[in-house]
Each structure stands twice: as structure tokens, then as C-alpha cells.
Amino acid sequence: MSGRGAVGAPLDRVEGHLKVRGAATYANEWPVENPAYLYPLLSTIASGRVTGVDASAATAEPGVLGVLTHLNAPKLAWPNDPEVAALQSGEVAFHGQFVGAVVAESIEIARYAAGLVTLEYEKRPVDVDMRADRDDLLKPQHAAIFGSQPGDLQDGSSADSAVGDFEAGMDSAIHTLDATYSTPIQHHHPLEPHTAIAVWTDDEITLYCSSQGVHLHRTLLANAFGIDASRIRVISPHVGGAFGSKVFPVTWATLAFMGAQLVPGRPVKFALTRQQMFTLVGHRPATIQRIRLGADADGRLVALGHDVVQETARAKQYAEQTVAASRLMYAAPHRRTTTRIATLDLPVPTIMRGPGEATGMFALESAMDEFAVSMGMDPIEFRVLNEPAVHPESGLPFSSRHLVTCLREGSRRFGWEHRAPATPARSENGWLIGTGVASSTYPSPRLPGNTATIRVGADGRHTVRIAAADIGTGTWTTLAQIAAEALDVAVEDVTLQIGDTDHPLASSAGFSSGINCWGTTIHAAAGELRAALNENGGAVPDEGLEVTTDIPDNPYIAQYAMYSFGAQFAEVRVHEDTGEVRVPRLLGVFDVGRVINPKTARSQLLGGMTQGLSMALHEAAAIDPRYGHVVNNDLGGYHFAANADVGSIEVHCLEERDPYVNPMGSKGAGEVCIVGTAAAIANAVCHATGIRVRDLPITLDKLLR
Amino acid sequence: MDQEITLRVDGKEHTLTVDTRTTLLDALRERLGITSAKKGCDHGQCGACTVLLDGRRANSCLVLAVANAGAEVVTAAGLADGDELHPMQRSFISHDAFQCGYCTPGQIVSAVAMLREAEAGWPSVVSEDLDADEVVLDHGEIAERMSGNLCRCAAYANIVPAIAEVARS
Ligand code: FES
Numbered sequence: 020m021s022g023r024g025a026v027g028a029p030l031d032r033v034e035g036h037l038k039v040r041g042a043a044t045y046a047n048e049w050p051v052e053n054p055a056y057l058y059p060l061l062s063t064i065a066s067g068r069v070t071g072v073d074a075s076a077a078t079a080e081p082g083v084l085g086v087l088t089h090l091n092a093p094k095l096a097w098p099n100d101p102e103v104a105a106l107q108s109g110e111v112a113f114h115g116q117f118v119g120a121v122v123a124e125s126i127e128i129a130r131y132a133a134g135l136v137t138l139e140y141e142k143r144p145v146d147v148d149m150r151a152d153r154d155d156l157l158k159p160q161h162a163a164i165f166g167s168q169p170g171d172l173q174d175g176s177s178a179d180s181a182v183g184d185f186e187a188g189m190d191s192a193i194h195t196l197d198a199t200y201s202t203p204i205q206h207h208h209p210l211e212p213h214t215a216i217a218v219w220t221d222d223e224i225t226l227y228c229s230s231q232g233v234h235l236h237r238t239l240l241a242n243a244f245g246i247d248a249s250r251i252r253v254i255s256p257h258v259g260g261a262f263g264s265k266v267f268p269v270t271w272a273t274l275a276f277m278g279a280q281l282v283p284g285r286p287v288k289f290a291l292t293r294q295q296m297f298t299l300v301g302h303r304p305a306t307i308q309r310i311r312l313g314a315d316a317d318g319r320l321v322a323l324g325h326d327v328v329q330e331t332a333r334a335k336q337y338a339e340q341t342v343a344a345s346r347l348m349y350a351a352p353h354r355r356t357t358t359r360i361a362t363l364d365l366p367v368p369t370i371m372r373g374p375g376e377a378t379g380m381f382a383l384e385s386a387m388d389e390f391a392v393s394m395g396m397d398p399i400e401f402r403v404l405n406e407p408a409v410h411p412e413s414g415l416p417f418s419s420r421h422l423v424t425c426l427r428e429g430s431r432r433f434g435w436e437h438r439a440p441a442t443p444a445r446s447e448n449g450w451l452i453g454t455g456v457a458s459s460t461y462p463s464p465r466l467p468g469n470t471a472t473i474r475v476g477a478d479g480r481h482t483v484r485i486a487a488a489d490i491g492t493g494t495w496t497t498l499a500q501i502a503a504e505a506l507d508v509a510v511e512d513v514t515l516q517i518g519d520t521d522h523p524l525a526s527s528a529g530f531s532s533g534i535n536c537w538g539t540t541i542h543a544a545a546g547e548l549r550a551a552l553n554e555n556g557g558a559v560p561d562e563g564l565e566v567t568t569d570i571p572d573n574p575y576i577a578q579y580a581m582y583s584f585g586a587q588f589a590e591v592r593v594h595e596d597t598g599e600v601r602v603p604r605l606l607g608v609f610d611v612g613r614v615i616n617p618k619t620a621r622s623q624l625l626g627g628m629t630q631g632l633s634m635a636l637h638e639a640a641a642i643d644p645r646y647g648h649v650v651n652n653d654l655g656g657y658h659f660a661a662n663a664d665v666g667s668i669e670v671h672c673l674e675e676r677d678p679y680v681n682p683m684g685s686k687g688a689g690e691v692c693i694v695g696t697a698a699a700i701a702n703a704v705c706h707a708t709g710i711r712v713r714d715l716p717i718t719l720d721k722l723l724r
Numbered sequence: 725m726d727q728e729i730t731l732r733v734d735g736k737e738h739t740l741t742v743d744t745r746t747t748l749l750d751a752l753r754e755r756l757g758i759t760s761a762k763k764g765c766d767h768g769q770c771g772a773c774t775v776l777l778d779g780r781r782a783n784s785c786l787v788l789a790v791a792n793a794g795a796e797v798v799t800a801a802g803l804a805d806g807d808e809l810h811p812m813q814r815s816f817i818s819h820d821a822f823q824c825g826y827c828t829p830g831q832i833v834s835a836v837a838m839l840r841e842a843e844a845g846w847p848s849v850v851s852e853d854l855d856a857d858e859v860v861l862d863h864g865e866i867a868e869r870m871s872g873n874l875c876r877c878a879a880y881a882n883i884v885p886a887i888a889e890v891a892r893s
């Protein structure tokens with residue numbers, strides 16, 4: 020059997036037959052004997068400290084096994100990281116922070132008893148005022164990967180950048196634009212809440228949990244509890260969605276460990292409620308973004324500026340690369356970007372699908388549209404005119420960049436040529452109809468810390484082991500396809516094993532890096548295995564053959580800028596009387612390199628576009644300025660796109676192989692698809708109505724004039 | 725307070741003792757170890773816990789187990805006939821109508837019940853003619869009738885055609 024054609028085949032998901040029955044085992048579903056249940060207590064103030072605890076009524080409740088607060092919780096070896104540590108002091112840094120927990124014989128008892136614990140607080144004034152003119156804005160420092168790596172911003176880049184002389188460039192421009200955009204706090208809300216089953220014995224500590232990276236979670240927890248990582252096993256083969264919320268925030272797992280220490284040997288089950296997920300698993304931070312553009316008489320950009328103010332938490336600094344896409348999308352000789360943070364009494368923000376680019380490109384791509392219209396240019400032609408030959412800041416060539424092809428191909432498929440140039444574009448039965456376009460981009464980073472083991476048995480079966488994650492991304496299927504092709508065997512002859520720290524080290528699912536990191540490592544291991552087989556005359560020895568390989572270095576990383584690109588098109592209808600916005604049609608054309616599995620990739624791309632639609636129209640946390648809590652903290656109050664919110668979505672991939680990113684020729688696909696969607700919709704809304712909404716989400720109150 | 729009840733789940737009878745505060749969903753998942761129905765919100769807002777309760781789709785997190793003693797419950801696991809998947813399950817796989825799969829059992833149970841509702845002539849909020857004998861399940865009707873089942877992976881663009889294909893056959 021040959022593996023030729025394994026990559027590129029639109030295979031059904033290998034675990035699909037389990038998922039359609041509900042038989043894929045998610046974290047809270049592992050069969051364990053006689054579990055105890057944990058229910059947490061959350062702070063009801065946003066700033067201050069706990070001054071009194073009365074747990075007597077809860078402790079006296081039949082079936083209660085223990086009450087944990089900062090007074091009796093185990094002291095952690097790593098007590099100061101609020102994304103990992105819990106209950107280490109009475110300090111409260113945000114509303115909805117863990118301040119205690121009840122462990123009991125059943126869910127019902129634990130939850131009831133939690134309500135019997137009374138806490139007294141000393142309150143401090145609450146500051147959740149997100150404004151760009153605050154006098155205490157800071158330049159972020161050492162925020163890369165949450166302070167674990169050098170670099171100001173999460174992606175390791177600097178907070179500010181400059182090329183040429185931006186102000187002089189603006190002064191020399193014939194046309195200028197100066198506009199400010201804002202985006203609210205948004206929440207990931209994977210449908211599977213953050214759940215854990217923890218079992219603590221003297222020998223081994225087992226954590227079944229919902230994780231984007233089992234090895235990262237193990238390291239964080241081992242550090243927190245000051246124990247050897249080899250004692251901990253983290254198991255997470257199926258993850259019910261994550262979108263960034265199941266990487267860095269692990270206080271829920273810490274609490275589960277503390278509960279498990281209370282009843283050694285007995286499994287402790289813990290699931291965050293949907294309401295609790297609003298404060299404990301990160302959020303997409305709010306931003307205020309000023310874009311300034313200057314162009315010559317022909318519409319060629321001479322200056323491009325992007326200044327960002329982003330909200331972060333008093334408890335921990337998080338600063339993302341909101342400006343990143345502005346550094347690479349369009350040519351302009353004079354350019355600058357800046358990032359400042361507003362430190363507020365809010366929960367800790369974290370990465371959320373397309374962190375930085377998703378919000379940054381709402382601003383830049385809205386501005387590009389506004390500017391094109393103000394100069395009387397077609398928005399596509401304006402972008403094509405300003406396509407850079409190399410990365411405008413670093414000067415590196417792109418490993419592959421087919422943005423113009425995406426725009427042209429999208430234009431053809433969408434029927435852009437029929438677009439009315441004027442606004443309002445068209446009206447039909449009381450609905451104003453308009454169309455819009457925006458570009459997309461996202462990097463294809465290679466992360467360290469990946470190792471794969473491949474074993475071939477005498478029966479010809481290949482077992483591939485790497486502690487990767489499938490968060491709905493299709494990893495179970497696509498990594499088997501990559502292995503099959505690299506080993507030149509049929510996909511059916513590959514057994515993949517992922518989602519368990521018993522398997523070799525793997526980076527977390529995120530940053531659109533899965534295929535690039537795990538796939539490259541498997542590809543390298545497959546090459547070594549084939550070489551070893553050749554040495555053995557091509558035959559598998561009776562005892563089988565096994566190789567273990569680390570991710571190889573990619574020498575091209577220093578020579579090329581590596582990014583995915585895309586063009587997104589939207590048709591919207593805005594009701595003339597009510598301002599209601601509908602999106603009957605979305606089209607995305609993507610340059611993501613070679614596609615491993617067109618079926619699962621398409622799902623990922625249209626899922627991202629739908630989340631982009633949801634970001635455009637629906638999603639915003641409402642924060643009470645007096646108390647600092649999320650007011651709309653359930654799925655009724657915080658609406659994200661439901662079935663009836665979505666019309667036709669079409670996805671097309673160019674299938675241009677990237678020569679430098681990895682041996683498969685694939686670039687990242689998981690995040691480029693959410694980048695630009697909101698701008699395409701905002702641009703279409705403006706085309707339909709003439710109203711430019713610069714503040715997400717585009718709700719009907721902003722369209723009623 | 726505890727109470728002994730009987731539930732018939734996916735064709736099998738179970739006698740169990742439940743706290744009177746226990747939801748049907750928790751009775752299934754925590755007491756019986758039947759985890760096909762998922763807990764997404766525990767609040768009636770996501771549909772992940774959808775089961776057929778005496779033949780009709782219901783959010784099992786919104787009903788108490790004790791109030792449904794003797795009920796007949798069907799989960800997505802019970803729709804399959806042994807190894808033979810239900811046509812709706814096969815259609816979800818071939819259309820890739822899910823990613824993470826967490827909403828999927830609820831979507832599938834909901835879709836199966838929804839087709840029966842449409843067949844019985846029940847109108848939805850987007851139906852033009854409330855008295856029509858036959859409901860034409862176009863995109864708008866399916867999307868509306870399935871909007872009680874959220875999918876954060878946003879597989880909607882595949883869920884609708886997956887259901888439409890079964891509806892046609
Ligand atoms: S868990 Fe029942 S509706 Fe969400």
C-alpha cells in the first residue's frame with residue numbers, strides 16, 4: 020500500500036463515528052470510581068481582599084468533605100502567577116476570581132454548600148475605565164508568551180516599530196485618513212467548559228482535562244505545586260473546543276489538584292459553569308485603535324500608522340500583537356506602530372483565535388476601505404496598488420504571498436464587478452444591501468519543543484506518538500495523513516496517539532502552528548524510520564523498529580517572512596427601519612499553502628469566518644463600571660452566532676504550495692480565517708447604509724439614524 | 725432528599741437513587757455514566773444536552789430527574805443500531821458537520837426530532853403559512869429550527885446541508 024495521495028485527500032474525520040454517538044471521551048467523562056465533586060467560590064468584588072471566612076455552615080452540611088479558602092489551601096511553590104495559582108492570599112484582583120471551593124460527595128451538595136460559605140471583604144475602588152486618554156497607560160514589556168520569553172508583545176515582537184519618518188510622510192501626503200476604531204472584550208466559550216478529573220496519590224497524579232497542550236499544562240502544574248513533572252500525567256485526547264482558552268489559564272486545574280489533595284486517592288471532578296467561564300479562562304482584550312494613512316495623488320500609500328491601546332489586568336500583564344498585521348500588509352515608506360496598555364481591575368486576558376490580528380485587522384481593513392472610498396478608488400484595486408514586494412519592516416521576502424490572487428479570485432467568484440460603486444448600494448423590500456471586502460493574514464510560526472516517535476511492527480502497522488491536541492481542528496486525521504505520506508503507507512496502516520503526556524513532547528495547539536510543528540516533526544521521524552528500514556535491507560525486524568526525532572531546524576526562518584493570506588467578501592442586508600443586520604453571503608479565498616485535508620480544512624476555515632461574523636455583529640462583554648463584573652454572563656446575554664445567524668458561506672483555497680515553511684508546503688489555516696471577516700462585514704454595512712461603524716459589534720442601535 | 729426512580733435510557737431500564745435536586749442530565753452523566761448527552765451550559769441555552777424525552781427533544785439540563793421517573797430517554801448513542809449508525813449520524817460525518825464534536829450528539833438528536841416535527845406540520849417562526857400541511861425544509865427553516873443547538877466551532881454551514889440530505893431521503 021502506498022501513501023501517495025494521503026495528503027490532500029478529503030478524508031472523513033477518523034474519530035467521527037465516536038463523536039456522532041457522543042462516545043468520544045471528553046475530560047469530565049472518564050469513568051472513575053466513587054468521585055468527589057468540587058464547586059468553586061468566586062469573588063463578588065473586583066478589587067480588595069478577603070477579611071473574613073465563615074465556613075462553619077458549609078462544613079456542617081452532610082456530605083461535605085472539605086472547604087478550601089486561602090486560609091487553609093496548600094501553599095504553592097509558584098504562588099504569584101494568577102493564571103496558575105489560586106487561593107494563595109486573600110487578595111482580590113478581579114470580580115469572579117477563585118476565593119474558595121467546596122469538595123463534597125455530589126455536585127448538588129457541593130454547589131449548595133458553596134452557597135453557605137460567607138466571605139467578608141475589604142473593598143478598594145474599582146477601575147475598569149477603558150479609555151485611550153488615561154494618564155497611566157504603559158508601554159508593555161516582557162509580555163511575550165506571558166513573560167516567559169523576551170519581547171514586549173505576546174508574539175515576541177516589540178511594542179513600537181518605525182520605518183522612515185511617519186509624521187513627515189503624513190505631511191507630504193495628498194490624501195489622509197485619521198480614524199479610531201474600538202473592539203470590546205470577547206469570550207471564547209468553547210462548548211465544552213473547562214473540566215477536570217484529578218486523582219492524587221503518592222505515586223502518580225492524574226489529570227483528565229480539556230487541554231490545548233498537555234505538556235504545557237503538566238509543566239505549569241508541576242511548577243505550581245513544586246513537584247517533579249514526571250509524577251503528573253495529563254490526558255486529553257478529545258477537546259470540545261478551545262480557541263485559545265485552554266492554553267495558559269489553568270487555575271481550574273490547580274483547584275482540582277487542591278481538591279484531590281484533600282481526598283487522596285479519590286478522583287475529584289470539577290467543571291466550570293458557563294457563568295464562571297466569563298472570568299476564569301481569559302478573554303480577548305478590548306482595544307482602542309487609531310489608524311492614520313497618507314497617500315499620494317495616485318492612491319499609493321506614503322505613510323501608515325497604527326496606535327493601539329489595549330486593556331489588561333492588574334493581576335497580570337498581557338499585551339498582544341494588535342499592530343502585527345499593520346507591519347506587513349501594505350507598502351508605505353513611512354510607518355509606525357505603537358502599543359500601550361491600560362491596567363484595569365479585570366480578569367486576565369489571553370490569546371483568543373487570531374490574537375492581535377483579529378482586532379488589529381478590523382481596524383486596518385476598515386480604514387483601508389474608508390480611505391479607498393474617500394479617494395474614489397475601488398477597495399480591491401487600492402489594496403493591489405499597495406501590495407509590498409517584501410516585508411515592509413524587515414525587508415525579508417515572503418516565503419509565499421498570494422494575497423493579490425486571493426483578492427482577484429474572490430472578486431471573480433463573488434461577482435465583485437457587478438458591485439454598485441455608490442452608497443446606498445441597493446434596496447430591496449425595506450432592506451439595504453451592500454457588499455464589502457477585506458484582506459486576511461496570520462503568521463505560520465514554528466514552535467520549539469516537539470518530538471515524535473514512530474514504531475513499525477512486524478505486522479507493518481505504524482504507530483505515531485506525539486502529545487499533540489485535537490481541539491476540533493482535525494489533528495486525529497491530518498497527522499495520520501502526513502505520516503502516511505511520509506512513510507509511504509496507507510492511512511489505515513497508521514495508528515496515531517496524541518493528547519497524553521505519556522507521548523513525546525509537543526507544543527500546544529495554537530498560533531496556527533499545529534501542522535507546521537507536529538506535522539514537520541512527524542515528517543522528520545518518518546524520514547528517519549525509512550532510512551533505518553533501508554539500512555535493514557527494507558525489512559522490518561521481528562521486534563519492530565522505532566525512531567524518536569525532534570523537530571528539525573528550519574534554516575529559512577531567518578530568510579523569509581512566513582504568513583498565510585486571504586481575502587474575505589461579505590454581502591449584508593440592513594433593515595431600513597430596525598437597523599437589523601443579516602449576512603446572507605460570505606466568501607473566503609485563502610492562501611494557506613498545501614491543504615492536508617480539504618474537508619477538515621474547509622470546516623476550520625468556515626468556522627473561523629463564522630466566528631468573525633459573530634465578532635462583527637454579536638459579541639461583547641458588558642462590564643459594569645461600578646462593580647467591574649460581566650453583566651451579560653451567560654449564553655443568553657452573551658450571544659454568539661447561532662444557526663439562523665449564518666447564511667451561505669463559501670470557502671476556496673488556492674492550493675499554492677509554500678516552498679519554505681515546512682516539507683509539506685502547508686501554512687497555518689486555523690486563524691487567518693477569523694482575521695478580516697469583521698472588517699469585510701463593516702465595510703459591507705457602510706456600502707449598504709453609508710454609516711461607518713468603527714466600534715464592534717455592529718448592533719442595530721449604531722445604525723439607526 | 726433522595727428518591728429512587730426508574731429511567732429507560734436508549735432502550736435499557738435503569739433503577740437509580742437520585743437527589744431530588746439532580747437534573748436529568750446529571751442523572752445520566754454522573755449517576756448512570758451515560759455521557760452521550762453533553763453539558764455545555766447547564767442552563768437551557770446551548771442544546772448540547774438535547775435528548776428525546778418521551779419522544780420529543782428536550783434540554784435534559786432543564787428538567788429534574790425525579791420529575792421524570794419512568795420516562796423514556798433516547799440519546800445520540802441510542803439512535804445508532806449497534807454498529808449501524810443512524811442516517812443522520814452518517815450524514816453528519818460525510819458533511820463534516822462538526823469539529824470538536826461536543827455539540828454534535830445534541831445537534832443530531834435535535835435534528836432527528838426536528839424532522840419529525842416538520843413532518844407533523846409544526847410551523848416555525850419563519851414559516852410563511854402557519855396552517856400549511858407540509859413544511860418545506862429549506863435553509864431558512866432548518867437553520868431556524870436548529871438554532872436551539874449552538875455550535876461554537878460554527879459548523880452550521882455543514883450542519884444544514886447534512887440535515888437537508890436526510891430530510892430529502
Ligand atoms: S447544557 Fe442543557 S442547554 Fe446547555
Ligand code: FES
Nearest residue numbers: 823827875876877
Ligand atoms: S462541533 Fe464544536 S461546538 Fe459544535
